[in-house]
Amino acid sequence: MEQITDNVHVETGYRGCNPGFVVTSDGVVMIDTPQRPSDALSYRSEIEKWGNISYLINTEPHGDHYTGNYFFSTVCVSHQGTREIIEKASLDQIKERIRLIDPDYAPNLDTYSLHLPAITFKESMKLYVGNHEFELIHLPGHTASETAVFIPQERVVFSGDNIFYKVQTFLHEALPNEWLNSLERLKLLDADIVVPGHGEVCSRDYIDEQASFIRDWISAVKEAVSKGWSIEEAQERISFLDRYPMGMGMDEFGPELQKMNVARLYTLAKAEQL
Structure with a gap:
């Protein structure tokens, strides 16, 4: 505490x-x-x-x-x-x-x-x-x-x-x-x-650093969409696990989180909501 x-x-x-x-x-x-x-x-x-x-x-x-x-x-x-x-x-x-x-x-x-x-x-x-x-x-x-x-x-x-x-x-x-x-x-x-x-x-x-990380995610996924990658290809190729560690007790969930993040942003990008 x-x-x-x-x-x-x-x-x-x-x-x-x-x-x-x-x-x-x-x-x-x-x-x-x-x-x-x-x-x-x-x-x-x-x-x-x-x-x-x-x-x-x-x-x-x-x-x-x-x-x-x-x-x-x-x-x-x-x-x-x-x-x-x-x-x-x-x-x-x-x-x-x-x-x-x-x-x-x-x-x-x-x-x-x-x-x-x-x-x-x-x-x-x-x-x-x-x-x-x-x-x-x-x-x-x-x-x-x-x-x-x-x-x-x-x-x-x-x-x-x-x-x-x-x-x-x-x-x-x-x-x-x-x-x-x-x-x-x-x-x-x-x-x-x-x-x-x-x-x-x-x-x-730190607020600006958080915003920068979100923008990096958005840019990476928008670029994937612009290149015609499928969602599966984007999930295979995009990862930011080298940037920060996972939170307390969540280490094993890192690869799955990257896929979940890509899926969400990919869907928004395809709908032109990014």
């Missing part, structure tokens, strides 16, 4: 996303949850040392951000699109995923259920908790409902998965043009510290 300001704590060592929390004068506000139940339980024990949990904010609808919601009996907040996707998620598939990544918890899965967001927004909202303000901003990119959480008193922004700090970027559901626009909007926030969805905590200076 890393304390990045007097009141903001982040865990970057879990498989999955980087969950964090903010200690206010009226309880703790969480941003995302650990994916593995065993991590969620130890994380909860740490948070409870700092106070009661007032709210939980989910930045996106991928399982590594919300699977751990079940272990926190507090009000959950998200973008409306994030709630809608979580609501449609297959509980059986989530349980099977847990069995694979956290087999020690598997005997307890009978009681596991989804903890859905109870409060949603569409463009932006502000949440006031004690002496802190939380600005939730819809910034589509990595997913259509991606959300940034800006805490002005701390000069910290949780970027969700619009930032992957020096690890491979997942583009399999991306809206690349919107993502690049969202990164420009992220730069306008008065934040010194960025908590990325994956990778180490960084400064706002």
Whole structure:
């Protein structure tokens, strides 16, 4: 667990996303949850040392951000699109995923259920908790409902998965043009510290490097399409695994991720949406 300001704590060592929390004068506000139940339980024990949990904010609808919601009996907040996707998620598939990544918890899965967001927004909202303000901003990119959480008193922004700090970027559901626009909007926030969805905590200076990596992906796939390569040929020939490592616990997934990224961008390029 890393304390990045007097009141903001982040865990970057879990498989999955980087969950964090903010200690206010009226309880703790969480941003995302650990994916593995065993991590969620130890994380909860740490948070409870700092106070009661007032709210939980989910930045996106991928399982590594919300699977751990079940272990926190507090009000959950998200973008409306994030709630809608979580609501449609297959509980059986989530349980099977847990069995694979956290087999020690598997005997307890009978009681596991989804903890859905109870409060949603569409463009932006502000949440006031004690002496802190939380600005939730819809910034589509990595997913259509991606959300940034800006805490002005701390000069910290949780970027969700619009930032992957020096690890491979997942583009399999991306809206690349919107993502690049969202990164420009992220730069306008008065934040010194960025908590990325994956990778180490960084400064706002990294935003341009993230944008450059996305543009490199776009250029490579658009060139493949212009040369008449099939999607299979593009998947065979395009890889950025030499640029960054995979995130925590995901090394074996690297080649498959490259194919998924190519498939997404190839489809968009053929539809002239890049």
